[in-house]
Amino acid sequence: MAKIIPFKAVRPTRDKVSLVASRSYQTYTQAEREARLDYNPFSFLHIVNPGYKYDREISGIERYKLVKNRYLEFKEDNIFVQDQTNCFYVYKIVNREGQVFNGIVAAASAEDYENNVIRKHEDTIVHREHVFKDYLKTVGFNAEPVLLTYPDNSTIQNLISNIQQQRAEFEFTTTYRDTHYLWMIDNQDTINIIQEEFKNMPTVYIADGHHRSASSYLLYKDLKENSTNHNGSETYNYFMSYLIPESELQIHEFNRVVKDLNGLTKEEFLIQLDAIYRIENRGIMPYKPSKKHHFSMYLDGEFYSLYLRKSLYDFKTSLDALDTQILYKTILQPILGIDDLRNDSRITYINGKKDIVNLKSCIDNGEFAVGFGMIPVDIEDMKQIADDGLKMPPKSTFIEPKIRSGVTIYEF
Template sequence: MAKIIPFKAVRPTRDKVSLLAARSYDSYTPEQVESRLRDNPFSFLHIVNPGYKYKKEISGEERYSLVRNRYQEFKEDEIFTQDEKPSFYIYKIVNRDGLEFNGIVAAASAQDYENDVIKKHEDTLEYKEVIFENYLKTVGFNAEPVLLTYPDNDELATIIETVMHDRAEYEFTTTYRDTHYLWKVDDETTINTIQSIYEGMETLYIADGHHRSASSCLLAKHLKAENENHTGKEAYNYFMSYLIPESDLKIYEFNRLVKGLNGLSKEEFLIQLDTVFRIENRNQEYYKPLRKHHFSMYLDGEFYSLSLRKNSYTISNALDGLDAQILYKTILKPILGIEDLRNDTRIEYSHGKNDLAYVQTMVDKGDFTVGFGLLAVTTQEMKQIADEGLKMPPKSTYIEPKLRSGVTIYEF
C-alpha cells in the first residue's frame, strides 16, 4: 500500500510564476545563470544562489543559511504564498517536442521508501545524501519534486482529465518552449478517492530523483530520533513527489564518450572488441542501434556497429541484460580500464536528446577518442531491475518530464 498525502504548498503568485520557475541549477551554464540573476529579480535562482547579492561565491552551511534567508524574503514580499488547505496538485507539461505529461504533485512517505514500497533502480552516493540532508535540514523546504511512476490507472486518469477541464491556476511557457499547467485539488472527496487509489498500489517506482528521495528519508530518520514527541504525522515524514503513469514516462539513453584507448592502438582495440562483438565498419554512415545488445561506436572518423556475440556473455539477472551494464563489463572495464564509472575522468556522458551527432562532434574535435551509442532503457527494464533489488550503472537513463523548481514548495 502506497501512502500519498496532500499538503499545503507554498507557491508563487499567478503573475510571477513564469518569472520564478527555474530549471535545476546545474542545467544552466555560468553565463545563463549570470543573465537570469542580473535581469530577473524574481528567479528562483536568487534563492539557491544567495551569494549573488554580495558578488561572492558562498558554500556549505553559510550558503544554506542564506538560502533560507532569501526564501523567507520571497515569502515576506508575498512573491510566495501558502495554500490554506492541504491539496493535491494536478500538473501538466507539454514540451517543445509535443510530448504531454500529466501527473499529481503530492507528498510521498519516507517510510514507504524505507520499506521498499517505493523502489529504486539507481545507486546513490553516501556523501551526496549527507550533503543534501544537511541542506534540507537548514533551509526547511524542498522545491523540486522526486519523479515517481505507477502502473497506468483508468480511475486516476479520469480524475486528472476531469480536473483539467477547469481553468488552470497556472499556465506559462518557458524559454525552452515547454508549457506548464497546474490545478489545485482541495475537495476532500476527490482527495480521499485519490489516496485510496494509491493505497491499492503495492509499488511505486522512482524514475528520477534518487539522491533527493534518499536524503529526504535520511533527514526523516534523524529528525524522528531527535523528536521525543514523534507521531509519524510530521511533515518531515514525507517528501514532495510528482507521480505520473508509466505510459507518460519518456526515457532517453545516455551515450558514452571516452578519452584514450588505455594504451592500445586502434587495431589492437578492435581486435579485443572482436572477441565479444561482431563488428561492422559503417564508414561515414550515421548508425544508431535499433535493438538490445547492439551498440554504435564512433572511432577515428568512422561509425561501427557492434552486436554482442551470443556465446561470449552470460545474462543471469535483469542487470546483466542491461546494455549499459554490458558495455561496462565487456568494454569499458576490461579493455579501456574504466572501473569507477562515477569518478573516472576519462569517461563522460551525453544524454540521447543530444543524439550521436554530438558524440561524433566531440570525437572529431579531439576532446574524446571513442564514443558509444546505446539503445534507451525501457520502463519494464527499469522496473525489473528495481524489483530484483539491483542498481543500474550511473547515467543509464535520462528521463522526462523535467519539472521546474519553485512552482510548488514543500515545507517541513
Template sequence: MAKILPFKAVRPPRDKVALVASRSYQSYTPEERDSRMDYNPYSFLHIVNPGYKFQQEISGEQRYTLVRNRYLEFKEENTLQQDATAMYYIYKIINREGESFCGIIAAASTSDYENNVIRKHENTLSERETVFKDYLKTVGFNAEPVLLTYADNKEIQNVLEQICKERPEYEFTTTYRDTHYLWMLSEPVTVAIIEQIFDKIPVLYIADGHHRSASSYLLSKDISENSDGKKKESYDYFMSYLIPESQLRIYEYNRLVKDLNGLTKEAFLIKLDFWFRIENRGLEVYQASKEHHFSMYLDGEFYSLYLRKTRYTFDNALDKLDAQILFQTVLDPILDIKDLRTDTRIEYSHGKNGIVYIKSLVDKGEFAVGFHLFPATVEQMRAIADQGLVMPPKSTYIEPKLRSGVTIYEF
C-alpha cells in the same frame, strides 16, 4: 501499499509564476544563471544561488543559511505564499514536440521508501545523500519533486481528465517552448478518492530523484533520533510528482572515453571482436536501433557492434541492460574504467544531444572513442528495481523535467 498525501504548498501567485519558475540550478552555465538573475528579480535562482547578492561564491553551511534567508525574503514579499489548505496539485506539461505529461504533485512517505514500497533502480552516493540531507535540514524546504511512476491506472486517469477540463491556476510557456499547467485539488471527496486509489497500489518506482528521496529519508531518521518525540509529521514525507509509466520518456546516456588505455586502434578492435560482431560503417552515421546493438565512433569512422550472445550470459535483469553490458565487456576489461562515478576518463551525453554531438567531440580530439546505446525501457527499469538490483550510473535520462519553485514542500 503506497501512502500519498495532499500538502500545503508554498508557491508563487498566478501573475508571477512564469518569472519565479526556473530549471534545475545545475542545468545552467554560470553565465546563464547570472543573465537570468541580472534581469529577473523574481527568479527562484536568487534563492538557491544567494552568493549572487554579494558577488561571490558561497558554499557549505553558510550558503545553506543564506538560501534560507532568501527564501524567507520571498515569502515576506509575497512572491511565495503558502496555501491554507492541504491539496493535491495536478501538473501538466506539453513540450515542444507536442508530447503531454500529466500527474499529481503530492507528499510521498519516507516509510514507504524504507520498506521498498517505493523502489529504486539507481545507486546513490552516501556523501551526496548526507550533503543534501544537511541542506534540507537548514533551508527547511524542498523545491524539486522526486519523479515517481506507477502502472497505468484508469481510475486515476479519469480523475485527472475531469480536473483538466477546468481552468488551470497556472498556465505559462517557457523559453524552451514547453507549456506548463497547474490545477489545485482540495475538494475533500476527490482528495479522498485519490488517496484511496494509491492505497491500493502496491509499488511505486523512482524514475528520477534517487538522491533527493534518499536524503529525505535520512532527514526523517535524523529528526526522529534527535527530536525528543516532538517531530513534525512533514519530515516523514517528501514532495513527489507521480505519473503513469506510459508517460515516461526514457532516453539513453551515451559514453565518451578520453583514451584507449594505451591500445592502438587495431589492438582495440581485436579485443572488441571477442565480444561483438563488428562492421565498419565508415562515414555513414550509424546509431543503435535495438537492444544489445551499439554504435561506436572511432578515428573518424562509425562502427556497429552486435553483442555475441554466445559469449555473454544473462543471469538477471541487470545483465540485459545495455549500459551494464558495455561496462562488463568494454569499459572495465578493455579500457580499465572500474568506477563509472569517479573515473575522469569517461563522460556522458544524454540521448537528446544525439549521435552527431558524440562525433563532434571525438573529432575535436576531446575524446578518443564514443559509444551510442539503445535506450532502456520502463520494463527493464521496473525489473531491475523488483530484483533489488541497480543500474550503472547515467543509464537513463528521463522526462518530464519539472521547473523549480512552482510548488515548494516546507518542513
C-alpha cells in the same frame, strides 16, 4: 500500499510564477545563470544562489542559512504565498517536442521509501545524501519534487482529465518553450479517491531524484530520532513528489565517449572487441542501434555496429541484461580500463536527446577517442532491476519530464 497525502504548498503568485520557476541550478551555463540573476529579480535562482547578492561564492552551512533568508524574503514580499488547505496538484507539461506529461504533485511517505514500497534502481553517493540532508534540515523546504512513476490507472486518469477541463491556476511557457499548467485539488472526496487508488498499488518507482529521496529519508530518520513527541503526522515524514503514469514516462539513453584507447592502437582495440562482438564498419554515415545488446561505435572518423556474441556472455541477472552493464563489463572495464564509471575523468556521458552527430563531434574535435551509442532502457527492465534489489550503472537513463523548481514548495 503506496501512501500519498495532500499538503499546503507554498507557491508563487499567479502573476509571477513564470518569472520564479527555474530549471535545476546545475543545468544552466554560467552565462545563463548570470543573465537570469542580473535581469530577473524574481527567479528562484536568487534563493539557491544567495552569494550572488554579495558577489562571492558561499558554501556549506553559511550558504544554507542564506538560502533560508532569501526564501523567507520571497515570502515576506508576497512573491510566495502558502495555500490555506491541503491539496493535491495536477501538473501538466507540454514540452517543445509536443510530448505531454500529466501527473499529481503530492507528498510521498518516507516509510514507504524505507520499506521498499517506493523502489530504487540507481545507486546514490552517501556523501551527497548527507550534504543534501543537512541542506534540507537548515532551509526547511524542498522546491523540486522527486519524479515517481506508477502503473497506468484509469480512475486517476479520468479524474485528472476532468480537473483539466477547468481553468488552470497556473499556465506559463518558459524560454525553453515548455508549457506548464497547474490545477489544485482541494475537494476531499476527490482526494480520498486518489489516495485509495494509490493504496491499492503495492509499489511505485523512483524515475528521477534518487539522491533527493534518499536525503529526505535521512532527514526523516534524523528528525524522528530527535523528536520527543513524534506521532507520524509531522511534515518531515513525507517528501514532495511528482507522480506520473508509466506510459507517459520518457526514458532516453546516455551515450558514452572516452578520451583514449587505454594505450591500444586502433587495430589492437578492434581485435580485442572482436573477441566478444561481431563488428561491421558502417562508414561515415551516422549509425544508431535499434535492438538491445547492439551498440554503435564511432572511432577514427567511422561508425561501427557492434553485435554482442551472446554465447560468450553470461546473463545471470536482470542487471546483466542491461545494455549499460554489458558495455561496462565487456568494453569499458576490461579493455579501456575504466573501473569507476562515476568518477573516472576519462569518460563523459551525452544524453540521448542530443543527436548522434553530437557524439561524432566530440570525437572529431580530438577531445575524445571513441564513442558508444545505445538504445534507451525499457521501463520494464528498469522496474525489474528495482524489484530485484539491483542498481544500474551511473547514467543509465535520462528521464523526462523535468519539472521546474519553485512552482510548488514543501515545507518541513
